[in-house]
Amino acid sequence: MILYGLKTCDTCRKALKSLGNAEFRDIRTDGLPKEVARAAHDRFGAALVNRQSTTWRGLSDAERARNPLELLADYPALMKRPLIDDAGTLYLGWGRDTQAALLE
Template sequence: MVLYGLKNCDTCRKALKSLKEVRFVDVRGEGVPPDVLERAEAQFGDALLNTRSTTWRGLSETERARPRLDLLVDHPALMKRPLIENNGQLTLGWNADVQAALGVS
């Protein structure tokens, strides 16, 4: 299981604390592998972008109009977190549905 997120993100910390045998990938330092990012974009669409973030608010309208994948490559902190890959399946966020899908009580 791989958790893609930010080391200073409270939601990612909560997920890491609850999950066993998980590898953490800091998206600012390591990024998200292109194939995982493409699958996540295809599966989650607009939900993959965190449009409530300070990074998003700091972008110009021209920047915001760029394709999602390009934005996420250039600004990894724009990704909603955490993105978790488990046995080839992707989940986004850390709500009750995600926790149930991952077997966390």
């Protein structure tokens, strides 16, 4: 299991603590592999981009209109976190549904 997120993200730290067997990858330093980004975008669509973040609010309208995968490559903090890859099954966020699926 691989957890993609930011080391400074409280939600990512909570998820990592709960998932003792997860490998953590910081998307700011390691980046998000293109194939994972594509699969996540195919699965979650617009939900992959956190439109409530301060990074998003700081973008111009032209930047916001760019392809989401390009935006995430340039601004990793825009990704809703964490993104969890459990043997090819992707989960986004650390809500009750994700916790129920991964902690049982």
